[in-house]
Amino acid sequence: MSTANRAIKAKPEALPDFLSEDLNNSKVVRLSGVDSNSMQHLAPGEALTLASLPAGEISVPLEFWLENKEELLNREARVALQLAGKEQAEDIVEQLNDIDMVVLTFVNFVDGRSYSDAYKLRTRLGFSGEIRAVGDVHFDQLGFLARVGVDAFELSDDEDHEYALKAFKEFSEVYQPSADGKPLIFSRRRVVH
């Protein structure tokens, strides 16, 4: 195989998935319905400092959290932790006792890394708090995001949030297990046969 497997000088890099600007959507879609939202998701950058934090519920990037954990834990309002596509679910294992919500930040909806992070948070890392998808999140992603363990979704304010609830009902059957605990299709058929 002399000509095969020629050396490939490539590093397995993927694009970062950090928010480029703060997000402030007025609604959040849950499996059960549409709620109002007051949480602000703060983008990383020089402008983000303890002094600049807005009042009320916020989510912050992992790096900022690690640098300012003590102060953030002392805030009265809820603080959630962002997990970017580039970061791994394993990176936040030691934080999970201090938070009740992980925010997956989608910069581009075709980037599916966060699906595996959500799956791991639910099935291996024992996280039972809220997992929320924000950023480039649309109707057509919601069904599968829900299956891998995401339970709250912020769509931009110009989308039809009530219609979005339909996304959870598009499929009444599935072939494989995921974080939703559905059985493998073949184990269901075992019962029949």
Next chain:
Amino acid sequence: MYQYDAIDKTIVSERVSQFRDQVRRHLAGELSAAELQPLRLRNGLYMQIHAHMLRVSIPYGLLNSAQMRTLAHIARKYDRGYGHFTTRQNIQYNWPELADVPDILEDLSEVEMHAMQTSGNCIRNISSDQYAGVATDEIIDPRPYCEIIRQWSTLHPEFYWLPRKFKIAVTGATTDRAAVQFHDIGLEVVKSAAGEIGFKVYVGGGLGRTPVVGKVIKEFLPRDDILSYCESILRVYNLHGRRDNKYKARIKILVNAMGIDAFREQVEADWAHFKDGELKLHDTDFETMKAFFPQPAYEDLEDGDVRIDQWLQLDTKFADWYHNNTVEHRQPGYRIVNVSLKEHGVAPGDATDEQMDAIADIAEDYSFGEIRVTHEQNLVLSDVRQQDLLEVWKALDAARLATANIGSVNDMICCPGLDFCSLANATSIPIAKQINETFNDFQELYDIGEVKIKMSGCMNACGHHHVGHIGILGVDKKGEEWYQLTVGGDASNAAELGTRMGPAIAKDNVGKAVRDILDVYRDSREGEERLLDTFRRVGIEPFKERVYAEENS
């Protein structure tokens, strides 16, 4: 073959409704063209140069007559009366209207077919051996395993937005006709010394811009674990595969960058978490699935029907067809019949609606109503009684489907090229035509013997040019079409990439260059050597000298 139960039917029908709603929202202006693009791709719908193109899934290349008739109906009602069978054993239509596509999918669903995951960055159709279940060298029928993997991979929520497309192939025979070493995951059935069935698992093979032979990630994976192990490979790839450059996003790049050992370590670490969990398959799962692929109700016959000898002597056209297009069957009294989609003057792999209907009828009358699609863009009637061969030949010939050129220079693999495809740099179909016109003497074709010519109109390599005995790659040089030739590629067990001849060749000279290569072969071959064998013995130089002789003189 596999038959849907209520669950399969529900899923396919709900997928049609989902897609119908996506198209509706797009036509109503709620979903932009850019937003629709990745959604329509995941249902096989591309936007090409002239029109949309719909790729319909044919799982591991297996069809029944009713399904073939539906494919003919779609060609007739929604397209221009033909379809194109592809190198991944699927079919594509070149001219559907977007607004019609939901109806096409609904028609398909009525015969248990769909277009799910035939495109887009997700797990694609599972491909396999076109002779599955009938090959003389088969260890295990791969089709039950293919179907199990197909179901697990369909609408998998975690692996729907991968860095790039992902292709899985399975072979169960000693001769690999499924090119498993050129797939993202290749599964080769192995029986352990103790008789246990498992798979040798290859990962990170592929063609495209960076052709790579797959590496062995696991020598023996027990069959119970195929789903969980594939899932771990997919998970490591989903998390770590490159997403910044689509040309470096396939798993082969990740595996090469990490090294197979480091990659394996990650996969095994992930696998350890859940290998004995819900994805573990039970013996009953295999038994249940195997029951869908029973041996056909063969009659108790014997080989060596004297009528065949008579027919062979009486009709040289029948004899040519018999020797080139039919293959030994493991059941006495039966033969495998290849249906050539390589008639001269027709784009390789194309079939008209009438031809599809004819094949459906012939299959029903003579081959238990089943048809297979090969990755070499032909069809197969897998179980024909030897005593029926004359009738089958006549019926195929009447539908212009009996061109006796399987495995020959004429039997080219060819992508749609610049005539249809928006990625292409050069045309392929006219080159196929040129080569056919250069070799229009069938006796000469038979003398040359087995030559696999594979042609792609761009470096994305849909025509598998890297693994052609002769590979032809179209390139664009300042707006002109030129063609880069390779010799000695091989997609089978001795997987090998072709060796480059030299500078690209002008469009009008490709047929002549192929003739030069084959002249060198005929001059230098020893005994029963094929082109590939002669090349392995003499190397590239003699071929080079002849092809570039005129330019150098």
